[in-house]
Amino acid sequence: MTTTTNNPKSIIVIFGATGDLANRKLFPSIYRLYRNGKLSENFAVVGVARRPLTNEEFRNNVMKSVEQFQEDDIDHESFASHFYYNPFDATDLEHYQKLNSFLLELDDQYQTEGNRIFYLAMAPNFFGTIASNLKSEGLTSTNGWTRLVIEKPFGNNFETAKALNDQIREAFDEDQIYRIDHYLGKEMVQNIEVIRFANALFEPLWNNQYISNIQITSSEVLGVEDRGRYYESSGALRDMFQNHMLQMLALLAMEPPIKLTPDEIRSEKVKALRALRPVNEDEVDDYFVRGQYDRGIINDEEQIAYRESNAVDENSNTETFVAGKLLIDNFRWAGVPFYIRTGKRMEKKSTEIVIQFKDLPMNLYYDQGENIYPNLLVIHIQPYEGITLHLNAKKGDYGTTSTPIMLNYDNTQKDKMNTPEAYEVLLHDCMRGDSTNFTHWDEVALSWKFVDIISNHWESKAAKQFPNYESGSNGPKDSDALLEKDGYQWWSVLPDNNE
Ligand SMILES: NC(=O)C1=CN([C@@H]2O[C@H](COP(=O)(O)OP(=O)(O)OC[C@H]3O[C@@H](n4cnc5c(N)ncnc54)[C@H](OP(=O)(O)O)[C@@H]3O)[C@@H](O)[C@H]2O)C=CC1
Numbered sequence: 001m002t003t004t005t006n007n008p009k010s011i012i013v014i015f016g017a018t019g020d021l022a023n024r025k026l027f028p029s030i031y032r033l034y035r036n037g038k039l040s041e042n043f044a045v046v047g048v049a050r051r052p053l054t055n056e057e058f059r060n061n062v063m064k065s066v067e068q069f070q071e072d073d074i075d076h077e078s079f080a081s082h083f084y085y086n087p088f089d090a091t092d093l094e095h096y097q098k099l100n101s102f103l104l105e106l107d108d109q110y111q112t113e114g115n116r117i118f119y120l121a122m123a124p125n126f127f128g129t130i131a132s133n134l135k136s137e138g139l140t141s142t143n144g145w146t147r148l149v150i151e152k153p154f155g156n157n158f159e160t161a162k163a164l165n166d167q168i169r170e171a172f173d174e175d176q177i178y179r180i181d182h183y184l185g186k187e188m189v190q191n192i193e194v195i196r197f198a199n200a201l202f203e204p205l206w207n208n209q210y211i212s213n214i215q216i217t218s219s220e221v222l223g224v225e226d227r228g229r230y231y232e233s234s235g236a237l238r239d240m241f242q243n244h245m246l247q248m249l250a251l252l253a254m255e256p257p258i259k260l261t262p263d264e265i266r267s268e269k270v271k272a273l274r275a276l277r278p279v280n281e282d283e284v285d286d287y288f289v290r291g292q293y294d295r296g297i298i299n300d301e302e303q304i305a306y307r308e309s310n311a312v313d314e315n316s317n318t319e320t321f322v323a324g325k326l327l328i329d330n331f332r333w334a335g336v337p338f339y340i341r342t343g344k345r346m347e348k349k350s351t352e353i354v355i356q357f358k359d360l361p362m363n364l365y366y367d368q369g370e371n372i373y374p375n376l377l378v379i380h381i382q383p384y385e386g387i388t389l390h391l392n393a394k395k396g397d398y399g400t401t402s403t404p405i406m407l408n409y410d411n412t413q414k415d416k417m418n419t420p421e422a423y424e425v426l427l428h429d430c431m432r433g434d435s436t437n438f439t440h441w442d443e444v445a446l447s448w449k450f451v452d453i454i455s456n457h458w459e460s461k462a463a464k465q466f467p468n469y470e471s472g473s474n475g476p477k478d479s480d481a482l483l484e485k486d487g488y489q490w491w492s493v494l495p496d497n498n499e
């Protein structure tokens with residue numbers, strides 16, 4: 001159900017309100033919605049978690065997490081007065097009944113018409129239980145709408161994801177379920193469709209006749225930090241590749257939807273994911289490279305190896321880097337490799353998509369005796385947000401030499417202070433009932449099925465040489481070799497002053 005108003009009345013219940021995600025991402029996002037006039041005065045936020053906090057203590061936490069916006073002309077206390085705390089154990093049914101009575105009171109107080117968002121910002125093993133309990137204890141039966149927002153990871157493989165989905169679907173319909181993939185809330189990820197479908201220049205070239213390969217990179221400088229326990233059961237393949245990276249691939253590869261509705265877009269993304277050529281177990285090593293970071297130096301500081309991190313096994317076989325070559329078996333993409341890589345503790349924080357166009361049939365111009373550069377379209381997702389187009393132009397007096405040039409659109413300069421944070425965008429979408437930028441079960445299922453073959457193979461066969469890349473590098477050498485054997489290289493190009 002799409003809500004007609006842009007600032008609908010509702011109560012947001014945050015499960016795990018004392019946790020990291022709530023404090024670092026959710027409270028600031030709700031604040032920005034409030035500041036930007038995207039919340040009506042008829043809203044309340046109820047935080048639930050086990051530790052015994054008073055409303056006042058909770059509001060102080062909320063104010064601390066929005067301290068960064070001190071300069072705004074907004075009364076932080078008035079903002080925080082919309083927040084309430086309810087001590088709560090997710091495994092205790094009585095607590096759900098008490099919570100329900102409290103929500104009914106708030107409904108009256110804030111005139112929220114029974115509209116409720118349940119945001120599960122808790123460990124994934126609680127997702128199914130909370131969904132079932134919300135239903136059995138009557139919290140989903142209101143005279144308004146109810147929506148469930150689920151954080152990642154959604155399962156650990158296809159089987160566990162399906163079991164979780166089945167359990168949640170007993171309590172909520174698919175159109176009430178908002179599975180978060182925060183990359184889909186990023187401004188430049190949302191721009192992929194616009195660049196493709198609003199430009200006569202690109203749309204006709206977006207296929208195997210003109211594109212030689214597509215590269216999607218998401219590198220992080222951060223290591224596993226204090227998330228070792230979670231990461232040991234996940235690794236880069238499940239943590240980043242199965243969700244964020246495959247979602248970006250689907251947006252790049254899908255056919256134009258007939259309308260910009262959630263169902264039409266989802267249906268095209270699903271078709272693209274269905275066309276992904278599955279990798280057989282005996283081909284995994286030809287198409288995928290795994291890596292694990294060693295010690296190294298970043299910004300003059302020594303970094304510890306992954307295996308030395310808290311809660312990580314000293315002989316861990318978990319990958320912190322993955323690179324893969326994916327093929328899409330349909331008319332548009334036959335023969336075009338999509339190269340994807342993501343890793344932690346790499347040289348720089350950067351997410352970018354490079355579309356490399358095919359070379360001309362012959363060269364009339366040379367760049368210092370070398371063949372001219374291929375044309376590239378780069379969609380810079382973060383931290384630099386923009387689009388660059390890499391062309392060749394005349395150099396020197398006689399017009400036989402060319403030089404690479406770059407046209408640059410800087411998306412951050414236009415409205416520097418207002419680039420919406422991913423969670424802010426997604427929360428607002430959920431309030432409006434727009435599920436376009438959330439992942440549907442069909443997409444989750446297909447992504448897991450693709451990834452399971454690779455993870456099963458890696459789990460059955462320890463990596464030959466882990467760790468295999470230094471902190472602060474660009475990942476293992478085999479990742480470069482993956483492209484070199486096809487005659488390509490990873491591109492990493494940023495406008496000046498954005499390195
Ligand atoms: N942190 C991040 O940056 C990101 C997190 N996520 C996902 O978000 C979710 C939350 O992560 P994060 O905030 O880091 O986790 P935290 O461990 O920081 O927070 C967990 C929260 O759950 C509460 N909790 C634990 N057990 C219970 C219980 N039995 N009943 C009620 N509340 C309980 C804790 O509070 P108390 O101890 O008081 O009960 C705490 O508020 C996870 O699914 C994670 O994968 C996804 C992307 C990024």
Ligand SMILES: O=C1O[C@H](COP(=O)(O)O)[C@@H](O)[C@H](O)[C@H]1O
Nearest residue numbers: 152182218220222239240244351
């Ligand atoms: O989902 C996750 O994403 C972050 C990276 O997100 P970004 O917005 O900073 O690019 C990653 O660090 C984390 O391991 C993963 O769970």
